[in-house]
Amino acid sequence: MRLVGSVVAAWLMACPVAHAVQPDEIMADPAQEARARELSRELRCMVCQNQSIDDSEASLARDLRLLVRERISAGDSNAQVIDFLVARYGEFVLLKPRFRSETLLLWLLPPLALVGGGIVLWTHGRRKTKAAPGADPETSSKLTAEEEAQLEQLMAAEKPRETPV
Template identity: 60%
Template sequence: MRSLFTSFFLCLCLLASPAMAVAPDEILDDPALEARARVLSAELRCMVCQNQSIDDSDAPLAKDLRVLVRERLVAGDSDAQVIDYLVSRYGEFVLLKPRFAWNTLALWAAGPLALVAGLFAIILALRKRRAQSAQAADSPVAGLSEEEERRLKALLEDNG
């Protein structure tokens, strides 16, 4: 029973691991170049899938990009030259993590600005709630308008 459970667990772990779409015919003979190609492929977006790297995608365009990356590396290009070539050909969108530049400033600033705006909104909401609870504690009957409170005070004073 224990060996069955162990086998099941190992199969489950293998299924949960990320699927690499690199075909055996794409793999370079030089392990150093192949490692560089894998690192670069993990940084490049599949133009078809758009949320996967070309290393993970099974799309034909991703295969073409993987082959192109390997061809450029075999030709002697540096990692930066390969990235620059692909960006010049496909635009910044090909990068999973866009470069920090003036034209991408809004993209990089959007997350922190949204966080600050959310914190500011929470602080304002807490202050408003605190002010309302303080006002409710001061009024004789919670939930009355100012006009109703004046009428209530006048009636209570008349009845003494």
């Protein structure tokens, strides 16, 4: 009995996440449906903004899913469907923006920030390990000849005078 429960739990964990695609949206041709699902995962829900239209339950996402399926049924390629939606809704409809001159900063800023942070940490670490001129315990305990003479004079002046008993 325990084995059956474990198998059921493992099966439930292995099941794919439920998507928002409704049964009436699914295309009859499995190849076209797979293309539609693939495209739906690349398109942003304009309402949720951080979800794909494949995952969103918003009515606009449903409309976009139906539009994608309509364009696929009309014989459009994946690139044509994407281009149609970008022309209609702008680049923001893409979850992963294209690498272009307009999006160059968006693509390059994260790696540049990572490299810059690494350089700052490396520089900070080197500064900590690099000793300041007077910070070395060996060099800071050594006195110059002039300082030793002054110290001798001070110590001689401070000696307690012996009083006869």
